[in-house]
Amino acid sequence: MNDTSTPVGWRWWQLTDDGRLSGFHTPYAxxxxPRQSYVTAVCNHGRTDHGPHDAPWPDCECGIRVMPNLSHLLDGIRKHPARTGITPQAWRVIGGTAYHADRAHHGVLYVPDVIGQVVTAGRIEDACPWDDPxxxxxxxxxxVGAVLHLSAHLARLAPTVARWYPHAAVCVGQTTGLAWLDEISSDHSDHQGGEVSASPP
Ligand SMILES: [Zn+2]
Incomplete structure (x- = not known):
């Protein structure tokens, strides 16, 4: 695949203890x-693995994961949790003890903290066939794009997230866990990929 002319997509993140978006793959784990600028993909494969590559690379795991539409992204979380990167191993890297306890308490071990829009630039590649939904x-x-959704149990962090990412509308859900995914889906059902109709935080 070559350069994209449809740069808006969706992805998920975890939150760091200070309310910033965090990816799952190094170096962004x-x-x-950043607040406004772009993150740039890095390949972690060493020379013995024929890397590092100019990320993203066709037969590698490098590149920043994006879904072209919301329904694909929500399906990925529901049906392919092992491929999302949202695993206890990943969030152990991202969060502190209180974060782990909070996730366990709210039953969100395989649900991300944040779902939102992104704007992409540069080259794109297809999914890594063994690693991506x-x-x-x-x-x-x-x-970071125009909207960020937080599940209800993270409402206390919404003002902090809004300060870090002032160009995104931060929407706090009424629910948490899998019910929150249904809520986001219905928020966007009338205008997939467009503006958000959810209540402001
Ligand atoms: Zn690579």
Whole structure:
């Protein structure tokens, strides 16, 4: 695949303890997404694995994961949790003890903290066939888009998230866990990929 002319997509994140978006793959598992600028994909494969590549690379896991539409992304979380990267191993890297306890308490071990839009730039590649839910593509660069959804149990962090990412509308759900995914889906059912009709936080 070559450069994309449809740069808006969807993805998921976890939140760091200070309310910033965090990816699951290094180097962005600990390094928060920046306020306005783009993150750039990095390949972690060493020379013995024929890397590192100019990410994203066709037969590698490198690149920033994006879904072209919301329904693919929600299906990925529901049906392919092992491929989402949202595993206890991943969030152990991202969060502190209180974060782990909160996730367990709310039953969101395989549900992300944040679902929202991204704007991509540069080259894109198809999904990594062994590592990504169907429909994923991998971008060279990506930036936070127009809307970020937080599940209800993270409402206390909404003002902090809004300060970090002032160009995104931060929407707090009424529900948490899998019910929250249905809520987001119905919020966007009338205008997939467009503006959000959810109540403001
Ligand atoms: Zn690579």
């Amino acid at each position: 600990r390094q928060p997404w 169907p429909g994923t593509f991998r971008a060279q660069r990506a930036s």
